[in-house]
Amino acid sequence: MLHMLKKNSFIEEIIQLIHQATLVSHEKISPLVEIPPKAEMGDYAFPCFELAKEMRKAPPQVAQEIVQKIGRSSRFASVAAAGPYVNFKVDPSRFYREVLSAILERDTPYGSSQTGAGKTVVIDFSSPNMARPLNIAHLGTTAAGAALQRIYSFLGYRAVGINYLGDWGTQFGKLIAAFQRWGDQKTLASHPKPVLYLVDLYVRFHKEVETDPSLEEEARATLLKCEQGDQQVTDLWRRFCAISHAELDKIYQRLGIEFDFVDSESQYNAVLDDTIENIRRRGLARESEGALIADLEKFELPPILLRRSDGASLYSTRDIAAAFDRYERFHFDRMIYVVGSEQRLHFQQLFALLKEMGYPWADRCTHLALGQVTLEGEKMSTRRGQVIFLDDVLDKAIDLARKIIEEKNPDLRNKEEVAKEVGIGAVLFNRFSQRQNKDIVFDWDRALSFEGETGPYLQYTHARACSILRKAGMKKKKIVGEVFKYFPDWIKKWSPTPPAIDWTLLGNPEEHDLIKLLDRWPSLLESATWQNEPYVVARHLLDISAAFNKFYNLHRVIDSAAPSLQSARLAIVSATQHILETGLGLLGIAAPQEM
Ligand code: ARG
Secondary structure, three states, X not given: OOOOOXXXXXXXXXXXXXXXXXXXXXXXXXXXXXXXXXXXXXXXXXXOHHHHHHHOOOHHHHHHHHHHHHOOOOOOOEEEEEOOEEEEEOOHHHHHHHHHHHHHHOOOOOOOOOOOOOOEEEEEOOOOEOOOOOEHHHHHHHXXXXXXXXHHHHOOOEEEEEXXXXXXXXHHHHHHHHHHHHOOHHHHHHOOOHHHHHHHHHHHHHHHXXXXXXXXXXXXXXXXXXXXXXXXXXXXXXXXXXXXXXXXXXXXXXXXXXXXXXXXXXXXXXXXXXXXXXXXXXOOEEEEOOEEEEEXXXXXXXXXXXXXXXXXXXXXXXXXXXXXXXXXXXXXXXXXEEEEHHHHHHHHHHHHHHHHOOOHHHHHEEEEEEOOEEEOOEEOEOOOOEOOEHHHHHHHHHHHHHHHHHHHOOOOOOHHHHHHHHHHHHHHHHHHOOOOOOOEEEOHHXXXXXXXXXXXXXXXXXXXXXXXXXXXXXXXXXXXXXXXXXXXXXXEEEEOOOOOOOHXXXXXXXXXXXXXXXXXXXXXXXXXXXXXOHHHHHHHHHHHHHHHHHHHHHOOOOOOOOHHHHHHHHHHHHHHHHHHHHHHHHOOOOOOOOX
């Protein structure tokens, strides 16, 4: 029998050894570790250029010193300096045994850990403005926020997901004013999708204001009435919010996203005076042209607006109040705002003010600035009625998936279910296929392509692995160990793991390369949290898939003439399947067993 292993992966071991030799942080070392292109150069390499710059030494000297300090490591066959590199060589059969056993034998999902135990991360994501459906521009924050929440939680953090709904402010003044002018209750009540009626009114407002600027004033007055609790206006506001809530619930359900808290801007209205008072007391607020502002010159930022000259409250002030409230509630170690890069200045100002007010936790706040999603080169805008609703994108993607399945695998059981999983997976993965700060021009063909580096490609590779395991007579069983909050259902492994594997039978270049990538999984998950970047996970899944397909195309796994080799190769397939399913799950994408 294989024995239970609770060891680091080999890459983690390298990171640890270099950390001990240089005292440089894991966070800095981890992304530098390379898998060299040629096997003669070792299995892993650590280039010393960056450290050398910091230490003001020549890279080869740094490499020598690291090798000397490491001395002999029991885990590696050799550790040697080669010019500016430290090269690590593994003992192959030991490597295969340890890596694959670690993946297959634990009763926890591979890569999960307690790294973040005792730490709390608050993630503000999706957070749409209400009275309109989610559109394709919300895809980034919604998909990335949910993925980060799952990844953090997988690493043992308490990850609190907050949807902070924009249910207050100018846009409501405009919408209510528009409704009072042109809308009617009957049409709203009988509309098949009432939120679209609200969108139409909003678009009309922006069209008409071009010729009738007095509308702007009307909207401001309406908002003020809302702030003062005017019955009629407040009733409309409540009605519009309820309509949007129902609409949002549906789409989050489709995407499989649940929030821990659904907060909203309006819930902070009651504490805005106190918030402003708190800032004033510290001598940080001053009147300017009738408005109230806080100077941030020290930070080379324009002043942050706390109250408008007409007395109306502001997005920025509500965010200050919300930040206090969240600190009180969660005592977070990190708070991440997953919000478009067009709000960069807002968050710089917010964090600067918190710092100026003397809150030590101000530095724990991060704005994850997402790239914009544009439609054929133009910025999307609900105002101009120029949006692609996310619901429609999902529908179209599912239709396309259905057609492809019908062509390729018409006998598939639960076709409809798989079409949904593939369609939605394609849309989500599209966002993860690039770093988040990159702008994306939304393009149907690219988003829905089922070839190349896409979600369906990963799902297909995964299904292929499942089919091999099925053919070998293995069954899927739930891991009984830890239960993870966000994904109790999908963590499973195939069993039984073949007993007494002869690891010396493995070792062709395709197997070797694939197993190295499998070993890298835990350290990449950590990297994804350091960078707050689900792309890191997506990229690695693509690499694993490419390596798996290469292996699979060149080598036979099911082979009754060579049962021992079959067992050893099945261990590779099973481990790959497990990581692909886990990784897709972390990204919010289903991994069907057949497609
Ligand atoms: N509702 C805002 C918008 O759609 C985003 C809110 C982001 N979160 C925050 N705490 N400011 O632009």
